[in-house]
Amino acid sequence: MNLKKGTSSLILENIVDEVYDTLKSLTIEDYVIGLNYVAVRTEAGTGLAYSFFDNQQSECCVDITSLKGIKGKEVAGFIYNNNFLLNSILVAMINSILKNGVEDNLQLYDRFDFKNKTVGMIGDFKPLTKKIKDTAKRLDIYELKNIPGTIKPNFAKLFLRETDYLIITGSTLVNFTADDFINFAKDTCEIIFVGPTAPLSTALSEIAHIAGSSVNNHSKCFDIVKKGGGMHALKSYLVKKWLAKN
Numbered sequence: 001m002n003l004k005k006g007t008s009s010l011i012l013e014n015i016v017d018e019v020y021d022t023l024k025s026l027t028i029e030d031y032v033i034g035l036n037y038v039a040v041r042t043e044a045g046t047g048l049a050y051s052f053f054d055n056q057q058s059e060c061c062v063d064i065t066s067l068k069g070i071k072g073k074e075v076a077g078f079i080y081n082n083n084f085l086l087n088s089i090l091v092a093m094i095n096s097i098l099k100n101g102v103e104d105n106l107q108l109y110d111r112f113d114f115k116n117k118t119v120g121m122i123g124d125f126k127p128l129t130k131k132i133k134d135t136a137k138r139l140d141i142y143e144l145k146n147i148p149g150t151i152k153p154n155f156a157k158l159f160l161r162e163t164d165y166l167i168i169t170g171s172t173l174v175n176f177t178a179d180d181f182i183n184f185a186k187d188t189c190e191i192i193f194v195g196p197t198a199p200l201s202t203a204l205s206e207i208a209h210i211a212g213s214s215v216n217n218h219s220k221c222f223d224i225v226k227k228g229g230g231m232h233a234l235k236s237y238l239v240k241k242w243l244a245k246n
Contacts, residue, residue, distance in 0.1 A: 047095025123169035170198030
């Protein structure tokens with residue numbers, strides 16, 4: 001891939017490289033930007049990504065109101081614009097392509113033995129929190145939002161060296177923080193990317209397990225995203241997928 005170098009994520013660059021030959025031949029057929037998610041439809045399917053709608057940088061060199069019909073080759077360049085919303089569009093387009101993994105509804109607390117382990121969680125995944133707290137030696141939750149009992153992400157480097165399992169939201173690929181969190185973790189730490197933003201990528205599976213999903217109802221997902229809906233509303237129209245670390 002021959003793109004202008006700039007501020008980006010090495011992990012996301014590797015994922016873009018993985019899909020680039022397919023990506024460059026596709027166009028954005030339709031898209032919607034919601035309060036919680038971005039949805040993008042291409043000739044390959046529909047993909048989702050977290051939107052960071054309430055945390056946008058003020059400047060954007062691309063008119064986000066006129067992305068319909070643009071080529072994937074141009075979207076690939078969004079990785080170097082240092083703009084979260086453009087990154088969301090890129091990741092959602094990538095997720096419209098990647099269909100790796102197997103359908104699997106097994107919960108992480110049934111898949112891994114967290115007993116007496118130190119677990120780090122980037123993002124507050126409430127369905128997982130109680131179950132993991134019940135068995136883990138310690139659960140550290142790193143969260144941008146002001147949620148009682150959580151730790152601000154900028155303190156993660158102080159604790160992640162002690163972490164045995166790191167559960168990390170796919171949205172960290174959108175805001176370019178995934179690389180730092182993984183670098184802070186010890187070599188033996190099991191990394192698990194979760195959520196619909198996490199690409200089902202073989203490049204990503206070289207360093208982590210992926211508990212992602214695929215969209216199985218385009219129109220419903222677009223409608224929910226447009227109305228500002230979140231995961232609770234979307235989950236009925238997603239297929240849970242598991243891609244193990246290779």
